[in-house]
Amino acid sequence: MKIIILGAGVIGVTSAYYLAKAGHEVTVLDRQPAAALETSFANAGEISPGYSSPWAAPGIPQKALKWLFMKDAPLVIRPTLDPDTLIWMGQMLGNCTASRYATNKGRMVRLAEYSRDCLIDLRKDTGIAYDHRMLGTLEVFRSQKQLDAIGKDIDVLRQGGVPFEVLDAKGCVAAEPGLAAAESRLVGGLRLPNDETGDCYKFTTLLAERAAMLGVKFLFNTRIRRLIHDSGRVRAVATDKGDLEADLFVGAMGSYTPELLRPLALKVPVYPVKGYSITVPIVDATKAPVSTVMDETYKVAITRLGDRIRAGGMAEIARFNTDLPPVRQATLTRSVEDLFGGAGDQTQAKFWTGLRPMTPDGTPIIGPTRYANLYLNTGHGTLGWTMSCGSAKLLADMISGQKPEIRSDDLAIARYA
Template sequence: MNIVVLGAGVIGVTSAYYLAKAGHSVTVIDRQPGPALETSFANAGEVSPGYSSPWAAPGVPVKAMKWLFMKHAPLILHPTADAATWRWMLALLRNCTAERYKVNKGRMVRLAEYSRDRLADLRAETGIRYDERMQGTLQVFRTQKQIDAIAKDIEVLRADGVPFEVLDRAGCIAAEPGLGEAAERIVGGLRLPGDETGDCFKFTEALADLCRGLGVTFRFGVDIRGLKRASGKVTAVETGTGDIAGDLFIAALGSYTPALLAPLGLRLPIYPVKGYSITMPVVDEARAPISTVMDETFKVAITRLGSRIRVGGMAEIAGFNRDLHDARRGTLLHSVGDLFAGAADTREVNFWTGLRPMTPDGTPIIGATSCSNLYINAGHGTLGWTMACGSGAVLADLIDGRRPAIEAGDLALSRYA
């Protein structure tokens, strides 16, 4: 079957890989000159199944009000937000109940754990390299109140059989010795030893090369203008260089997927939540993180990527605005400087922003649509890197009529009906 994948981020490229492995002829289209040059380019670098949690959680509305007045706020809301923004935010608020949180987190962890296992398989089969480390993730807490609030997360981790460790201050420093200088600022942590880290951009570039070896065609620098449809099926992709036909089409355009599918009558509740990152060279190994440390107070992840440190986080509700703001850079520098002072060269900072495609319940949309030959793989939010391989494998199974290794019915667009 000739399959056209729209989007060459980590989700689109992993989709292409698993489809090509299944024997399909695959073409990937993207407006950028290469793979993973938008949201996948400089994300936080963590593959963290256990920390796969929906933003919509009990207590978040109250916390959000407090965050809006913090100097180094994890949430930034612009007062000029349009009607689409408010609709998405109201849908998110409706998911801020204990019952919905448990359901949403459960299916997110299910997909993320499966994805981590598929990533390990891929690594073993191909030898792919991407500054990977398999040394767990540590969430550090600065207050006892934060520790007390993890009970609901631990309940889900136990139910899904995810290994975890609740650590005191000394345990945190034993896991991440670079925190020694910041000992008085932390009270404990939650460590997930099964989590991994790695450079999503390097991974996607390397996987695209493997895809070419399987016969996948990449068409870069091509603007996607719309989908042509006849008799309930998509017939071609309309692009700036002409129509591209296929037997089956996959929409994997992240935050831009809803606009592409809206003319077909498909409404996707995916919103572009803006995030930021900085990347700096390591100058003191002893002070640097070993893996990923998540600063719960500022919702910032600090990740070791080879000889670099990547610091990413924040949620800015600003539509498709991609401006870089110095205040956000300041928040990221504050978090890493507070926990790992002297570890990185802050004079050489690569400052970046990307648009995370968020659904209001936190779970991506993977599966079929009302158009018989159109599938979706989008809406992974902050977890595209964590969930990429699992999402691609599930999608390939669904397209070929195989039963996926995990329950996938609740990942489809139909759950919003």
């Protein structure tokens, strides 16, 4: 089957790879000059299935009000009367119940655990290296209140069979020796020993090369204008270089997917939630993290990527704004220096921002639409890297008529009908 994938981030490239492995003729379109140059470029680097949680959770509305007055707030809401923003925020608030949280987190963990297994198999098959480590993730808490609040997450981890450890401050330092100087400020942590880390950009660019060896054609510097459709099917995609026809189309454009599908009367509740990262060279490895440390106070993930430290986090609701306010960099720097002071050279920090495509329930949208030959693989939020391989393998199985290896009927856009 001839398939066109719209988007060459980590989701689009993994989709292309698995579809090509399944025997399809695949073409990938992207406006950028190469793969993974937008949201996949400098994310936090964590592959954390156990920490796959929706932003919509009990207590978030109250916390959001408090964050409005915090200097280092993990969530920033820029005032707006934009209808799409208000509708999405209303849908997200509707998911801030205990029952919805349990349902959403359960399916996110299911997909993320499967994705990690797919990544392990892919790594064996290809041998690609991307500064990956398999040393777990540690979430650290500075207050007893934070530690006491992990009960609902532990219940989901137990139900999903995900190994975990609840640690005291000394246990946190034993797992991450670089935290020694910060031990007095910690009350405990939650460690997931099976989590991994890695450079998403390196992975995606290397996998794109492998996909090309399988026959995947990448058309970069190509702007996607619209989808041409009739009689319940998509016939072609109009680009700035002409119309391209195919048997099937996959929307994997992240935050830009809704605008593409709006003329087709498909409402895709994916919103661009802005996130930030800094990358600094390591100058003292003994003070640096060995894997990923999640700072619960600042909602920042601090990851070891080879000879670099990547710190990423925060969420800003500001539509497609991509400016880089110094105050956001200061928050990331403060988190790193508070936990791993002196490990990296902050004078050489590279500051970056990306738009995470988030659904109101946190779960990505994977599967068919009411257009017979249009599928979606989008809306992964902060977890595109974590869920990429599993999402792509599920999509390839669906399109190829194979039975998916995990439950997938609750992942398609139909759940919003």
